Amino acid sequence: MGVTRNIKKDWQSSVAKNITFIVTKDCQLACKYCYLVGKNTKERMPWEIAKQAIDYILDHEDDFREESVIWDFIGGEPFLEIDLIDRICDYIKVEMFRRNHHWFNSYRFSFSTNGINYHEEKVQRFIQKNREHLSIGITIDGTEIKHDLNRVYKISERGSYKDVVRNIPLWLEQFPGAGTKVTISSADIPYIKESVLHLYSLGIHEVNINCVFENVWVEGDDKLFEEQLMQLADAIIDGGYYQDYACSFFSEHMGKPLDCKLQNQNWCGAGRMLAVDAAGNFYPCTRFAQYSLRDKKAWIIGNIHDGIDKNKLRPFLTLDRCTQSTQECIDCEVAEGCAWCQGENYDAADTPTIYQRSTAICQMHKARVRANNYYWNKLFRKLELENRHAKNENPASPITHVTC
DSSP: OOHHHHHHHHOOGGGEEEEEEEOBSOOSBOOTTOSOTTOOSSOBOOHHHHHHHHHHHHHTGGGOOOSEEEEEEESSOGGGGHHHHHHHHHHHHHHHHHTTOTTTTSEEEEEEEOSTTTTSHHHHHHHHHHGGGEEEEEOOOSSHHHHHHHOBBTTTOOBOHHHHHTTHHHHHHHOTTOEEEEEEOGGGGGGHHHHHHHHHHTTOOEEEEEEOSSSOOOTTHHHHHHHHHHHHHHHHHHTTGGGTOEETTOOSSOSSOOOTTTSOOOSSOTTTSEEEOTTOEEESSGGGSGGGOSSSOOOOOEETTTEEOHHHHHHHHTOOHHHHSOHHHHTOTTOTTOOOOHHHHHHHSSSSOSSSOOOTTHHHHHHHHHHHHHHHHHHHHHHHHHHHHHHHHOTTSOOOOOOO
C-alpha cells in the first residue's frame, strides 16, 4: 500500500491547516508561465526565522484548532534548501511531541518540486527519515516538447525534461499513488492530449491539470482547447484508461448553474491558510507575498514578533462566491467548477481589493465544460452498451447499476 494512502488514516486532510514556509526564492528554472515574478538567489529563510515561526504557531494552539496540519515547503525550488528543511522538520516533530500538541502524529510535510535534484543523497535521506508523513509531487508537464516549451533553465534556457523524467521511476516507487500537476498556457494547448497520455505511459495515474489564471489567452485558444480535450476524451475512453487513470479536466461535478444560497463557498483557501517568508512576515497565502505580485503591494497580516493581525485577516474570512463575482458570473449556466485564484484576483483588480474576481479564464472554462459533457456522454453510452451486452450474454444474472 502506498505512503499517500497510509497517511489518510492518521490525519484528516479535509480539516487540516495549511502552513507554508517560503524557504527560498531561488530556482534552477525560469518557467515561462510562472507567477513568481520576483524570484532571486538572495532571499532564503534563516533558521532563526523558521524556528520563531514554528514557536509562534505552536504557542498559539487555541488559534489553530484544525485537527491536522500540512507543513508545506515551497520556493522557488524547496529542495535547494534541503538542509534547512530537514532541520525545520526535526524541530517541528520534537516540539509537537514535547508540547503534547494535538497535531502530533496528525500531520504531513508537503512538497511540490521540479524534480531536478530529487535523486540527490540529502534529499533521499530526508525522504527515508520522514517517509510515513510525506507528500511529494513532481511537476512534469507532459511530453518532452510540451515540457521544454515552458520549463527551461534560467541561464541556458535549455529544457529540463530529461533531468526530471529520470527521477520519475524513483518517485513513483516511493509514492505509488502520487499525482503530478500540469499547467496549460496559450502556447502549449496543441500538446494536451499527447502529454496526458505520455504521463500515463510513465506510470503516473493521476494527472492534475489546469489553465493559468493570468490573462495570457488569445482569440481562438478556447476552440483549440476544446478540440484537444475532445481528442483526449476519445483516447481515454476508447483506450480504457478511465478504469485506472484520472485527469482532473474531466469531472462529473462541473458545468451546471449554481445557487448562491446553497453553493456560495469561496473556491480558494486564502485566509484559512498561513504562509511565512524569509523576513518572518505572515501572509494569507503565498500568492500575497511580494515575489508573487506584478502590480500590487504585498498583503502582510502579521509577523513572527507581533503575531497575526486578525483585522487584516478579516476580509478573507468573509469572502464567498457572490461577494466577489459579477452578476454575469453568478447567473452563468455553467458556473459550477469555474475556478479562481484569490491572489490573481487581487493582482489583476482595478483597486487593491480581493473582492474583484478575475475572469481571464472564462472562455477556457466554457470550452472545458463542452468537452467535459462530451466525455461523460460518450463514457455513459459505452458503459450502457457494455452492460447490455453482458446482460444478453447472461440473461439470468441480476441487473446492476453502473456508475461513472
